[in-house]
Amino acid sequence: MYLAYSLLTLVVFIVVSPYFMYQAIRYKKYIGSLRQRLGLLPISFNVDGEESIWIHAVSVGEALTARALAADLKARYPRLRLFLSTTTIAGQQVARRSLQHVDAVFYFPFDWAFIVRRTLNLVKPRIFVMMETEIWPNLLRACRRQGVKTVVINGRISSRSYPRYRLIRPFFRRVLADVDRFCMQSDESARRLIDLGADPSRVSVTGSLKFDSLELPTPASHHKPRERVLRFFRISPTRTVIVAGSTLRGEEAAVLRAFARAKSMIPGALLVLAPRQPERFGDVERLARDAGFATLRRSELPIDAEPRCDVVVLDSIGELAQLYQLATAVFVGGSLVDHGGHNILEPAIFGKPIVFGPHMQNFKEIADAFLANGAAVQVRSDRELEEALLALVTDPVRRAGLGAAARALVEANRGARDKTLAMIAELVPPTGSGAVVRPFRLVH
Numbered sequence: 395m396y397l398a399y400s401l402l403t404l405v406v407f408i409v410v411s412p413y414f415m416y417q418a419i420r421y422k423k424y425i426g427s428l429r430q431r432l433g434l435l436p437i438s439f440n441v442d443g444e445e446s447i448w449i450h451a452v453s454v455g456e457a458l459t460a461r462a463l464a465a466d467l468k469a470r471y472p473r474l475r476l477f478l479s480t481t482t483i484a485g486q487q488v489a490r491r492s493l494q495h496v497d498a499v500f501y502f503p504f505d506w507a508f509i510v511r512r513t514l515n516l517v518k519p520r521i522f523v524m525m526e527t528e529i530w531p532n533l534l535r536a537c538r539r540q541g542v543k544t545v546v547i548n549g550r551i552s553s554r555s556y557p558r559y560r561l562i563r564p565f566f567r568r569v570l571a572d573v574d575r576f577c578m579q580s581d582e583s584a585r586r587l588i589d590l591g592a593d594p595s596r597v598s599v600t601g602s603l604k605f606d607s608l609e610l611p612t613p614a615s616h617h618k619p620r621e622r623v624l625r626f627f628r629i630s631p632t633r634t635v636i637v638a639g640s641t642l643r644g645e646e647a648a649v650l651r652a653f654a655r656a657k658s659m660i661p662g663a664l665l666v667l668a669p670r671q672p673e674r675f676g677d678v679e680r681l682a683r684d685a686g687f688a689t690l691r692r693s694e695l696p697i698d699a700e701p702r703c704d705v706v707v708l709d710s711i712g713e714l715a716q717l718y719q720l721a722t723a724v725f726v727g728g729s730l731v732d733h734g735g736h737n738i739l740e741p742a743i744f745g746k747p748i749v750f751g752p753h754m755q756n757f758k759e760i761a762d763a764f765l766a767n768g769a770a771v772q773v774r775s776d777r778e779l780e781e782a783l784l785a786l787v788t789d790p791v792r793r794a795g796l797g798a799a800a801r802a803l804v805e806a807n808r809g810a811r812d813k814t815l816a817m818i819a820e821l822v823p824p825t826g827s828g829a830v831v832r833p834f835r836l837v838h
Contacts, residue, residue, distance in 0.1 A: 395564075395568065396507075396531060396535065400507065403504075417673075427501040430503070431504055432512075433513040435500055435513065435516045439517075440516055443518055444475050444518065445473075446475040446517055446519050446520065447477070447520065448479065448517050448522045449479070449496075450480075450502055450524050450528055451478060451479070451525045452481045452485060452525065452526070452528060453482040454488045454712070455604075455736070455737050456480075456526060457478070457480055457488045457489040457493065458488060459525060460489075460493060461492065461493060462603045462606040463523075463603070463815065465495045466811070467815075470824040471822070474520060475497045476496050476497050477517055478496045478499050480501065480502065481501070486499060486501065487712065488711060488712040491712055503533075505533055507535075510533040511536055514536055514540060519537075519542050520543065521543040521545065521821055522534075522543070522544045523544075523545055523547055524544070524546045524573075525547060525548055526550055527546070527552075529570075531565075531569045531572075534573060535569075535572055543821040544573050545574060545575040545817065546576045546578075547577045547600075547603065547814050547817075548579055548600075548602060548810070548814075549579060549583060550756075551583045552755050556586050556590075559590050560589075560590065563590055566591055567591025570592045574596065574821055575821060576596055576597045576598065577599075577600040579599075579601060579759060579810075580601075580602075580759045583759075584599050600810050600813035601807065602759070602807065603810045605809075606808050606809070609743075610804075624716060625697050626692065626695040626698075626699075627666075627695070627706075627717065628698055629700060629720050633662055633663070634656070634722045634787050635665075635666065635720050636649075636652075636666070636721065636722060636723050636724075636725070637668070637714075637717055637720070637723075637724050637741070638666070638668065638724075639727060639736070639740075639741070640669075640726060640736040640737075641668065641678075641725075642670055642727055642728050642731050643731070644730070644731045645727050645731055645751075646669070646682075647681065647685075648730060649665070649779070650665070650681065650685045650687070651780060652776075652779050652780040652783045653665045653704075653705070653783075654685070654686075655783075656784055659784070659788065664703075664706065665682075665687075665705045665706070666708055666721075667706070669707070670736070675691065678707050682704075687704035687705045688702075688703040688704045690705075690707070691709045692706055692707065692708045692709050692713070693710065714740070715740040718740055719744040719746075721744075721746050722787055723749065723787055724747065725748075725779065725783065726738050726749070726750045728753075729750040729751035730752075730753070731753065733753060734753060734755045734756035735755065735761065737757065738750060738761065738770060739760065741800070742770075742800035742801060743801065744797075745798060746797050746800065747770075747771070747786050747792070747796035747797050748770040748771070748800060749782045749783060749786070750773075751779070752772065752774050754772075763803060764803060768795070768796070769799035769802075769803050770796065770800065771786075
């Protein structure tokens with residue numbers, strides 16, 4: 395079965411290679427990362443062959459979530475190096491900039507046996523930590539054969555991926571047997587994982603690390619920005635600002651229509667548009683200009699000045715989270731189109747009123763909790779988005795209520811970090827390791 399899997403991934407690689415070649419030529423993507431994806435890390439990466447903890451975080455969201463553990467892991471395991479891999483270029487950039495406790499960052503290798511063995515020989519992990527649902531059969535089997543402990547943290551099985559995994563359950567069960575522990579976000583994800591073949595004694599519900607990865611604003615620091623990006627947004631306290639974060643194709647036009655209605659009532663309003671995909675920055679800028687708005691890119695703004703335009707396109711990586719604190723109202727993208735949604739906790743930590751669309755499968759538990767606690771607004775269509783944003787920018791009482799509920803919900807749900815660290819300590823005990831997390835029990 396592993397041979398069939400490897401052959402299938404090879405065929406898929408060959409089929410999609412023209413796309414990656416186009417991306418490499420058009421946007422200069424992937425070229426610089428190819429050697430590392432082939433397991434050819436520089437000797438200087440781990441020149442003394444020291445043992446390590448290897449965390450894999452796919453993209454930006456997972457890399458930022460890894461902040462919840464990085465400092466504690468370095469403190470608890472001072473003799474082990476801490477490495478982090480990402481799949482995407484954006485994730486790589488954010489990890490290098492935001493994770494100061496990580497010793498080195500590299501690109502995740504292709505999941506072929508000879509490549510993962512080469513990578514393991516250089517990284518030398520004592521434990522391999524996978525964020526969310528990153529299940530790679532050949533790498534996990536190689537870890538088991540080399541005695542490397544493995545753990546899935548912040549794990550989830552979405553309603554979209556669950557049926558697909560069930561189609562290959564016999565093979566998936568064998569792959570899951572190579573994982574030593576699963577730290578799942580919710581009871582539902584734990585039950586799905588066990589149904590797919592995971593050993594219940596290896597499955598625990600530890601909650602979502604995304605809550606713990608957020609730095610709570612303090613009275614001393616709130617409204618006194620420390621991040622350099624905010625020096626380009628010296629916004630007047632009375633100015634209405636709508637931030638549309640992590641938007642995808644098909645969403646910006648709807649946001650611009652909603653903004654046009656808001657601007658007709660509040661002429662000085664500002665829209666910050668943050669496309670999810672860097673290659674779309676130019677397209678989104680043109681879309682805003684064609685809609686009749688004075689538009690600038692973040693990279694064109696003067697420092698220590700208020701933006702003198704209607705729309706700012708955030709053409710940077712890793713700055714969106716800080717900009718949420720400027721918002722009067724927030725729309726979180728990837729949700730109005732059927733993509734599965736994006737992280738709503740980043741604006742919530744600043745107590746901002748949040749709007750998202752109907753497609754939040756990737757954050758279902760969090761989205762459901764926000765809706766149940768009156769901490770967010772869900773819309774079903776472009777028209778509803780217009781009405782929701784217009785209502786929020788014109789109703790300060792409604793904004794304050796939603797924002798306060800969102801902030802309170804984040805604070806109430808922190809605690810997954812300690813449970814996850816306890817689970818890791820079971821596999822690789824540090825000096826003076828602490829409490830034990832009880833395994834998840836499936837109740838019939």
